[in-house]
Amino acid sequence: MTAEHKLFAYAPAPESRSVVDIAPSYGLFVDGEFTDAADGRVFKSVAPATEEVLSEVARAGEADVERAVAAARRAFTSWSGLPGAERGKYLFRIARIIQERSRELAVLETLDNGKPIRETRDADLPLVAAHFFYYAGWADKLGHAGFGADPKPLGVAGQVIPWNFPLLMLAWKIAPALACGNTVVLKPAETTPLSALFFADICRQAGLPRGVVNILPGYGDAGAALVAHPDVDKVAFTGSTAVGKEIARSVAGTGKRLTLELGGKGANIVFDDAPVDQAVEGIVGGIFFNQGQVCCAGSRLLVQESVADEVLDALKRRLATLRLGDPLDKNTDIGAINSAEQLARITELADAGDAEGAQRWTAPCELPGSGYWFAPTLFTGVTQAHRVAREEIFGPVLSVLTFRTPAEAVAKANNTPYGLSAGVWTEKGSRILAVADRLRAGVVWANTFNKFDPTSPFGGYKESGFGREGGRHGLEAYLR
Amino acid sequence: MTQADARLSVLKTYKLYVGGKFPRSESGRVYEVTDAKGRWLANAPRASRKDARDAVVAARKAVAGWSGATAYNRGQVLYRVAEMLQGRREQYVAEVADAEGLSKARSAAQVDAAIDRWVWYAGWTDKVAQVVGGGNPVAGPYFNLSAPEPTGVVAVVAPQESALLGLVSVLAPVIATGNAAVVVAAEERPLPALTLAEVLATSDVPGGVVNVLSGRTAEIAPTLAAHQDVNAIDLTGADAELARELEVAAADNLKRVLRPEPPYDWTADPGTGRLTAFLETKTVWHPTGGLGVSGSAY
Numbered sequence: 164m165t166a167e168h169k170l171f172a173y174a175p176a177p178e179s180r181s182v183v184d185i186a187p188s189y190g191l192f193v194d195g196e197f198t199d200a201a202d203g204r205v206f207k208s209v210a211p212a213t214e215e216v217l218s219e220v221a222r223a224g225e226a227d228v229e230r231a232v233a234a235a236r237r238a239f240t241s242w243s244g245l246p247g248a249e250r251g252k253y254l255f256r257i258a259r260i261i262q263e264r265s266r267e268l269a270v271l272e273t274l275d276n277g278k279p280i281r282e283t284r285d286a287d288l289p290l291v292a293a294h295f296f297y298y299a300g301w302a303d304k305l306g307h308a309g310f311g312a313d314p315k316p317l318g319v320a321g322q323v324i325p326w327n328f329p330l331l332m333l334a335w336k337i338a339p340a341l342a343c344g345n346t347v348v349l350k351p352a353e354t355t356p357l358s359a360l361f362f363a364d365i366c367r368q369a370g371l372p373r374g375v376v377n378i379l380p381g382y383g384d385a386g387a388a389l390v391a392h393p394d395v396d397k398v399a400f401t402g403s404t405a406v407g408k409e410i411a412r413s414v415a416g417t418g419k420r421l422t423l424e425l426g427g428k429g430a431n432i433v434f435d436d437a438p439v440d441q442a443v444e445g446i447v448g449g450i451f452f453n454q455g456q457v458c459c460a461g462s463r464l465l466v467q468e469s470v471a472d473e474v475l476d477a478l479k480r481r482l483a484t485l486r487l488g489d490p491l492d493k494n495t496d497i498g499a500i501n502s503a504e505q506l507a508r509i510t511e512l513a514d515a516g517d518a519e520g521a522q523r524w525t526a527p528c529e530l531p532g533s534g535y536w537f538a539p540t541l542f543t544g545v546t547q548a549h550r551v552a553r554e555e556i557f558g559p560v561l562s563v564l565t566f567r568t569p570a571e572a573v574a575k576a577n578n579t580p581y582g583l584s585a586g587v588w589t590e591k592g593s594r595i596l597a598v599a600d601r602l603r604a605g606v607v608w609a610n611t612f613n614k615f616d617p618t619s620p621f622g623g624y625k626e627s628g629f630g631r632e633g634g635r636h637g638l639e640a641y642l643r
Numbered sequence: 644m645t646q647a648d649a650r651l652s653v654l655k656t657y658k659l660y661v662g663g664k665f666p667r668s669e670s671g672r673v674y675e676v677t678d679a680k681g682r683w684l685a686n687a688p689r690a691s692r693k694d695a696r697d698a699v700v701a702a703r704k705a706v707a708g709w710s711g712a713t714a715y716n717r718g719q720v721l722y723r724v725a726e727m728l729q730g731r732r733e734q735y736v737a738e739v740a741d742a743e744g745l746s747k748a749r750s751a752a753q754v755d756a757a758i759d760r761w762v763w764y765a766g767w768t769d770k771v772a773q774v775v776g777g778g779n780p781v782a783g784p785y786f787n788l789s790a791p792e793p794t795g796v797v798a799v800v801a802p803q804e805s806a807l808l809g810l811v812s813v814l815a816p817v818i819a820t821g822n823a824a825v826v827v828a829a830e831e832r833p834l835p836a837l838t839l840a841e842v843l844a845t846s847d848v849p850g851g852v853v854n855v856l857s858g859r860t861a862e863i864a865p866t867l868a869a870h871q872d873v874n875a876i877d878l879t880g881a882d883a884e885l886a887r888e889l890e891v892a893a894a895d896n897l898k899r900v901l902r903p904e905p906p907y908d909w910t911a912d913p914g915t916g917r918l919t920a921f922l923e924t925k926t927v928w929h930p931t932g933g934l935g936v937s938g939s940a941y
Contacts, residue, residue, distance in 0.1 A: 300767065302766075
């Protein structure tokens with residue numbers, strides 16, 4: 164540790180765990196009640212920062228999917244028959260209860276996911292509440308949304324969400340579905356089931372009618388059964404492109420409506436006139452937010468050759484100050500990787516970067532003795548053919564490429580099967596818009612990155628999936 | 644007679660609501676307010692032209708902060724008003740029943756609808772721009788975006804019949820979009836409006852965003868209609884003759900005028916008309932340019 168670091172060393176500032184009471188076991192949430200899985204199976208949810216077992220959770224199987232879809236179907240008639248204003252008031256209640264319990268939920272999410280408390284507290288939870296608040300307001304205004312004078316819900320939505328933003332992805336799925344009058348069966352990821360089960364309790368507090376929301380913690384088999392269930396009218400999935408393609412095959416020919424929010428390999432393009440310090444903050448946030456486990460991460464830095472050295476020097480200086488460690492510490496910037504499997508995947512791809520001849524640089528930081536950790540890493544000398552430039556790493560690994568002209572930047576940015584996000588850094592407004600026009604990506608951030616808002620549609624081009632979540636556009640996936 | 648029945652209740656002194664405070668009229672005047680059967684209810688302040696001008700000053704001061712707040716924040720505040728109103732539901736049921744001569748059940752229906760109307764408009768704050776704004780595909784290399792903005796200070800002549808539901812139906816859309824309002828309460832039925840001010844004062848609505856004046860409509864409204872720092876006026880509570888006079892006065896600085904057609908049905912779907920009546924549309928152009936290596940300075 165350098166003298167400079169010692170001078171500015173922080174004392175530990177851990178958030179208290181006592182605000183959240185995690186039960187030793189949880190059931191499935193079906194038809195308004197917690198129940199065991201039909202076959203009695205359970206799995207453990209582990210804190211990735213410590214490998215401590217947080218709770219034992221019922222593992223949904225095919226019979227449970229059957230039960231949950233039936234409950235959602237039964238609830239659909241009365242739920243969709245409610246006046247929109249009444250449905251909206253349930254969602255407003257949920258939004259308010261989430262706000263009230265946001266500290267508890269932030270700590271829970273940090274424990275179960277491994278992400279820093281600063282992020283769950285300042286990003287995840289405020290966005291979750293805001294998402295419910297936003298869609299609550301749409302429930303009685305659907306005729307104004309541009310999808311016809313009297314749009315109708317689809318029926319039962321089967322929703323499968325990932326582990327990187329467990330509660331936020333739940334909000335993105337459930338809020339618009341309910342606002343439009345659908346009922347849902349939602350499967351959270353197997354490594355992060357707990358916040359969805361706490362959400363079930365919030366539904367209880369809000370007095371939500373039974374069966375409107377059903378939560379089935381489980382593995383891929385439960386997700387596959389849900390997606391394939393004949394009485395599911397709508398499938399919404401966020402996760403990997405490979406699984407997204409499997410789902411698309413599974414629902415092909417059934418007439419089910421489908422939206423997919425899949426992987427990405429976002430380009431963050433830094434032009435020579437960009438404000439360097441601001442750009443560096445954006446690059447850091449773009450790839451190291453949530454340990455890089457973000458589908459829209461700016462995982463490819465495209466920097467104009469004339470400023471590449473300056474930007475990289477500043478970037479490395481900044482990365483050296485990131486604090487990796489206890490996710491519950493309010494000063495922590497980089498938390499734990501979500502699971503051993505994900506850590507293995509990141510490690511394998513980073514090793515491939517070495518093997519293919521890119522130069523690895525790792526931020527100087529100590530990794531804790533237990534848990535799953537990966538230090539902020541960047542690769543220079545990366546070509547477009549390298550795996551670290553083509554494949555989604557879903558970890559804190561940045562691949563740096565250079566370009567000389569704007570046209571080259573655009574060509575390189577678009578040279579990917581993905582098309583979720585991109586960033587543009589330049590002082591010149593017309594260049595922002597010219598480049599944005601030519602980028603094949605669903606979200607383009609200019610002089611900022613990783614900005615989210617419930618009013619703003621989000622989703623991909625190409626193999627990053629189809630459909631939009633958020634905003635007025637996000638209603639379309641749940642209406643006919 | 645029991646002891647409880649013998650207790651004399653404490654009556655409330657009704658006051659104006661201006662700039663987040665509850666002043667008496669600067670004129671020192673009051674007028675008698677009775678229930679539907681002519682029984683005395685209260686002495687309400689009888690606002691003067693000076694009170695109206697003070698209210699405009701207060702509203703103008705509030706515009707920057709309120710219109711600059713995020714739409715999400717305004718939605719939260721309006722929802723908070725609904726929460727507070729719900730908490731005082733019984734009080735309003737009694738007050739509206741007195742003011743409008745309704746049965747308790749019919750009054751309760753009015754109050755419930757008023758609460759839900761706040762919720763309706765709370766949901767609109769961050770959606771109206773998505774419904775009435777948007778990008779325009781101009782025939783040239785330009786980014787072109789139209790977005791609504793609040794017009795500023797809006798004078799609202801509240802409906803004379805429906806003292807709470809009618810009032811909420813005209814007030815909430817004005818402030819939902821970021822305007823500040825000066826309300827002339829129903830002349831013969833001002834008490835629910837003056838009590839609503841107490842709800843607004845405890846609902847995170849910044850002082851000055853809503854100002855409530857009671858008194859003679861024909862005395863207060865012309866001052867507001869002629870005021871050069873008022874941007875728009877809603878004539879709902881003005882009779883045909885007064886409305887014409889106000890509209891003429893409003894023309895002097897080209898106020899936006901909403902002059903709806905009576906009779907009013909406050910239980911009908913409110914639609915978006917009252918939201919858009921007090922919005923300006925701002926369209927921004929910006930060149931998109933080409934991908935040239937060097938180029939112009941913009």
